[in-house]
Amino acid sequence: MEIFDLLKQNFSKTLQLSNSELEEICSKFNKHLISKGDFLLEQGNICKFEGFVIEGCFRIFSIDKKGKENSLYFAVKDWWLMDLDSFMNQTPSELNIQALENSTILWIDKSTKEKLYNEVPVVEKLFRMMSQKAIAAWQRRVIRNKCFTAKERYFYFLETYPDIAKKLTDRQISSYLGVTHEFLCKIKKQSS
Numbered sequence: 001m002e003i004f005d006l007l008k009q010n011f012s013k014t015l016q017l018s019n020s021e022l023e024e025i026c027s028k029f030n031k032h033l034i035s036k037g038d039f040l041l042e043q044g045n046i047c048k049f050e051g052f053v054i055e056g057c058f059r060i061f062s063i064d065k066k067g068k069e070n071s072l073y074f075a076v077k078d079w080w081l082m083d084l085d086s087f088m089n090q091t092p093s094e095l096n097i098q099a100l101e102n103s104t105i106l107w108i109d110k111s112t113k114e115k116l117y118n119e120v121p122v123v124e125k126l127f128r129m130m131s132q133k134a135i136a137a138w139q140r141r142v143i144r145n146k147c148f149t150a151k152e153r154y155f156y157f158l159e160t161y162p163d164i165a166k167k168l169t170d171r172q173i174s175s176y177l178g179v180t181h182e183f184l185c186k187i188k189k190q191s192s
Helices: 005-014 019-026 084-089 110-119 122-147 150-160 170-177 181-191
Strands: 030-034 039-041 049-055 057-063 069-076 096-099 103-109
Touching (some): 005 049, 049 069, 049 110, 110 122, 150 170, 150 181, 170 181
Antiparallel strands (some): 039 096, 049 103, 057 069
16 A cells, blocks of 8 residues: 555545545655654644654643643544644644654645645645534534533543554543543443
8 A cells, every 4th residue: 555545545535636636735745754652743842744644643632730631632543633723823832742652644844735725726625624524523522521421421432432542541541531540440440
């Protein structure tokens, strides 16, 4: 499988593009290998990329003033990762992006993406549609966080993302769910 095949498939799930359009878009992405534990982005730095995961697993999280880690999401194969606010506004990031295992991504920087909008006009429609899908997914997550109990959120996560859950520690999952590690252990104990 060619390195760009997965990216092309991802784009094609959103919008039908010609082969020449797909080739042109993909040619603007660069391959990066990231070792387990390495950071693609650290809080306070400006996010200069939009990344697509070819293989591996990443944790996107912030650290609050008390030193507590708060996981926003995890990105695995066929997922996108970035700090959208920092990338779009070129402001210091509030997020960290760390590889949880040896990983491969394809990324595009902001200036290259802006040029691509002009060179291949359909790209703007593609990324707009992808953004709308992502916003809808965030909206569903906010609703679950407001309406589901911690136990329901935990089982929803396990059922919806079993491959991701297998890659994570209980502390990482509890950080994502917004509960303490001890509370997650109680949930797991009650359910066994």
